[in-house]
Amino acid sequence: xxxxxxxxxxxxxxxxxxxxxxxxxxxxxxxxxxxxxxxxxxxxxxxxxxxxxxxxxxxxxxxxxxxxxxxxxxxxxxxxxxxxxxxxxxxxxxxxxxxxxxxxxxxxxxxxxxxxxxxxxxxxxxxxxxxxxxxxxxxxxxxxxxxxxxxxxxxxxxxxxxxxxxxxxxxxxxxxxxxxxxxxxxxxx
Amino acid sequence: xxxxxxxxxxxxxxxxxxxxxxxxxxxxxxxxxxxxxxxxxxxxxxxxxxxxxxxxxxxxxxxxxxxxxxxxxxxxxxxxxxxxxxxxxxxxxxxxxxxxxxxxxxxxxxxxxxxxxxxxxxxxxxxxxxxxxxxxxxxxxxxxxxxxxxxxxx
Numbered sequence: 001x002x003x004x005x006x007x008x009x010x011x012x013x014x015x016x017x018x019x020x021x022x023x024x025x026x027x028x029x030x031x032x033x034x035x036x037x038x039x040x041x042x043x044x045x046x047x048x049x050x051x052x053x054x055x056x057x058x059x060x061x062x063x064x065x066x067x068x069x070x071x072x073x074x075x076x077x078x079x080x081x082x083x084x085x086x087x088x089x090x091x092x093x094x095x096x097x098x099x100x101x102x103x104x105x106x107x108x109x110x111x112x113x114x115x116x117x118x119x120x121x122x123x124x125x126x127x128x129x130x131x132x133x134x135x136x137x138x139x140x141x142x143x144x145x146x147x148x149x150x151x152x153x154x155x156x157x158x159x160x161x162x163x164x165x166x167x168x169x170x171x172x173x174x175x176x177x178x179x180x181x182x183x184x185x186x187x188x189x
Numbered sequence: 190x191x192x193x194x195x196x197x198x199x200x201x202x203x204x205x206x207x208x209x210x211x212x213x214x215x216x217x218x219x220x221x222x223x224x225x226x227x228x229x230x231x232x233x234x235x236x237x238x239x240x241x242x243x244x245x246x247x248x249x250x251x252x253x254x255x256x257x258x259x260x261x262x263x264x265x266x267x268x269x270x271x272x273x274x275x276x277x278x279x280x281x282x283x284x285x286x287x288x289x290x291x292x293x294x295x296x297x298x299x300x301x302x303x304x305x306x307x308x309x310x311x312x313x314x315x316x317x318x319x320x321x322x323x324x325x326x327x328x329x330x331x332x333x334x335x336x337x338x339x340x341x342x343x
Contacts, residue, residue, distance in 0.1 A: 009259075013255055013259075016254070016255045016258055017255060020250040020254050020255070021247075021248070021249045021250050023250075024248060024249070024250035024254070025247065025248045025249075028248050029245070029248075038250070038251065038254075038257075041250065041254070042254075042257055042258050042261055045258045046258065046261055046262060046265070049258075049262055123244075126241050127241075127244075127245060127246070130241055130242055130245060131245065134242075145242065148207070149239055149242045149243060150242060150243070150245060152243075155207070155209065167200055170199065170200035170203040170204060171199040171200050171203070173203045174199035174200070174202050174203040175199065177203070177206070177235055177238070177239070178231075178235075180238065180242070181234060181235055181238050184238055184241075188234075188237070188238070
C-alpha cells in the first residue's frame with residue numbers, strides 16, 4: 001500500500017492483476033455488455049489510481065475497491081439511461097465468452113454441471129436468460145445479486161460496500177431475488 | 190406461535206437461502222415454512238433459481254487489460270501535464286512570447302507589401318525564364334536566346 005501511495009507503477013500493476021477478474025466480472029454481470037464492462041472496469045482502476053492517496057487503510061482494501069466499482073457501475077447506468085442508450089448484448093453468445101479461460105472467456109460453465117445433451121441446451125438457454133434478466137433489474141437489485149449470488153461476498157463485506165444495515169440488506173436482497181425469480185419464471189417453465 | 194412480519198420473513202428467507210440463519214432464527218423459519226405452503230414453495234423456487242445464478246460461468250478480464258489501463262493513465266497524465274505547462278508559465282514570459290509572435294507576423298506582412306524591398310529581392314534573384322517580367326520580352330536591346338534566333342553556322 002505504501003508503494004502504491006508513492007505512485008509505484010509496478011505496485012499498481014500487481015493490484016490490477018490481482019483484482020481485474022473480480023472487477024471485470026462485477027461490471028460484466030452488472031452491465032450485461034462486454035465492451036461497456038471492460039471500459040467500466042478500466043475506469044474503476046483509473047479512479048483507484050487517482051484516489052489511492054485518500055485511502056486511509058480502514059477495513060479491507062477490496063471493500064474500498066468494490067465500493068468504487070459499485071458507484072462507477074451505478075453512475076454509468078444512470079448516465080446511459082439518461083441518454084437512453086443502454087443496450088445489453090448476450091454476453092455468453094459473444095465469441096470471447098466461449099474461449100478457454102487463458103483467452104479471457106468462460107472458465108466453468110453451467111452446462112458442465114448438467115449431464116445429457118438436452119440438459120446442456122437447457123442449461124445454455126437458462127444461462128443466457130439469467131444474464132439478460134439480471135441486466136433488466138434496477139441498479140440496486142442487480143448490484144446485490146451480483147455481489148452476493150455471483151461473487152459470493154459475505155453479508156459483512158456487502159454491508160461495508162453498500163453502507164446498508166444488515167436487516168435492510170437481507171430484505172432488499174430478498175426483494176432482488178424475488179424480482180429476478182419473477183422475470184425468470186417464463187424461462188423456467 | 191409468533192408469525193414473522195413481512196420484513197422479518199424476507200430477512201429470514203434471505204438468511205436461510207444463504208445458510209446464515211442464527212440458531213434462534215432457524216426455529217422461526219421452520220415454523221414459517223410449516224405454516225405457509227406458499228412460503229415453502231417460494232423458498233424452493235428461489236433455491237432452484239440461485240443454483241442457476243451461482244452456476245453462471247466465471248469470467249476473466251482480457252489479457253491486455255493492464256496495458257489498456259496504463260495507456261489511459263499515461264494519456265490523462267499527458268493531458269494534465271500540457272495544461273499544467275501552459276498555466277504554470279509565468280505571466281511575463283507568456284506576454285513576451287505573444288508580443289514577439291505579433292511582431293514577427295507584422296514584419297513578415299510588411300515585407301510582403303513593401304514594393305522597394307520586393308524589387309531588391311527580384312534583382313537579387315537570378316533570372317530563370319519563368320519569373321522574368323512579361324514586359325521585358327519586347328525590349329529591343331535585350332539579347333535573345335541565341336540557340337533559337339541565330340541560324341546555324343556554315
